[in-house]
Amino acid sequence: MVNKIWGSFIIIGILYCLSNNNIEIVNTAILDSTKTSFDMIIKIFPVMALWLGIAKIAEVSGLLKKLSSKISILLRYIFPEIPKNHESLSYISSNIIANMFGLGNAATPFGLKAMQSLQELNKKKDTATRSMITFLVLNTSGVTIIPTTIISLRMMYGSVNPTSIVFPCIIITFLSTLSGLIIDRIFARFYV
Amino acid sequence: MSNYIMPLIVLCVIIYGFIKKVPIYDTFIEGAKESFDMVFKLFPCLLAMILSINIFLKSNIIELFQFISFIPNQIIPMIIMRPISGTSSLAILTNIYELFGPDSALGTLASYIQGTTDTTFYIITLYFGSIGIKKIKYALWVGLLADLISITISILFINFIS
Structure with missing residues (x-):
């Protein structure tokens, strides 16, 4: 998928320039990309190191875990099929909390654990269950509250107010997660 | 108000680490070290994406898409890439910041999109792949619809509220 889109962007771009006799533009675009990407990685690197360091403290000190226990009550309404106190609920909440802080890397291991324990409840091992898909929706609509990576990138590029996007993001996330869950319910009912 | 968020998180x-007697300095270093790994993984993706997006955008072919007037042209590559690859869309986001600035309307919109969606294809492949599920039923459609809703709300938000 990535392969096809990546290739098409290049092919379409170059062919379009050729047809317009604008080959100089392609030359600059190709040469510039090396410089641009190097500059970017140099800017991103220290900021990433900073947040990964902070995130590690939150993880090791058990702060992530503590916050997750707070939302597991809410999860019982979103995942009615999961038995009470099943271990998958704690993995799901850890995953959501890590996502809330924009810690994608910390979220993935919890997500994989959650899927494994959801699989234990699954009767048909090669088919996705409803809970699994609901969990997926929660992940793809991105329950981010504090998008740390984005904030730090905005800092790097000299934003006047790097955190100004936080509140709009919370509102948008809330609306889209809610509609995602509703769509999930509708599909779950009518999918045969 | 939102200026307080970052210092407060830190x-x-x-403080929580202190109370729990975590060796905070060493833990910070340990976490920060992980960034080497991420940066090395990110750089090739960044280079590849910037190469292809650069050629695509600079060729100006996007002028043919002018009819979809409510979506800013420069954001289209990001919308296409977002559900497929996280590092790629992060690369596009950085490129938009570099070109237009993070506080521009375009930069803000790109921030919203990056912040409120996720890599649906990647998550489906990884999560379902890891436990050997082959029939994913309606998962892909619901996932992509959720992304689409986030993007639509972001665009509406930019146009009508802020």
Whole structure:
């Protein structure tokens, strides 16, 4: 998928320039990309190191875990099929909390654990269950509250107010997660 | 108000670590070290994406898409890439910041999109792949619809509220 889109962007771009006799533009675009990407990685690197360091403290000190226990009550309404106190609920909440802080890397291991324990409840091992898909929706609509990576990138590029996007993001996330869950319910009912 | 968010997060995390007697300095270093790995993984993706997006955008072919007037042209590559690859869309986001600035309307919209969606294809492949599920039923459609809703709300938000 990535392969096809990546290739098409290049092919379409170059062919379009050729047809317009604008080959100089392609030359600059190709040469510039090396410089641009190097500059970017140099800017991103220290900021990433900073947040990964902070995130590690939150993880090791058990702060992530503590916050997750707070939302597991809410999860019982979103995942009615999961038995009470099943271990998958704690993995799901850890995953959501890590996502809330924009810690994608910390979220993935919890997500994989959650899927494994959801699989234990699954009767048909090669088919996705409803809970699994609901969990997926929660992940793809991105329950981010504090998008740390984005904030730090905005800092790097000299934003006047790097955190100004936080509140709009919370509102948008809330609306889209809610509609995602509703769509999930509708599909779950009518999918045969 | 939102200026307080970052210092407060750092403060809370450090204090909590202190109380729990975590070796905070060593833990910070340990976490920061992981960035080497991420940066090495990210760089090739960044280079590849910037190469292809650069050629695509600079060729100006996007002028043919002018009819979809409510979506800013420069954001289209990001919308296409977002559900497929996280590092790629992060690369596109950085490129938009570099070109237009993070506080421009375009930069803000790109921030919203990056912040409120996720890599649906990647998550489906990884999560379902890891436990050997082959029939994913309606998962892909619901996932992509959720992304689409986030993007639509972001665009509406930019146009009508802020």
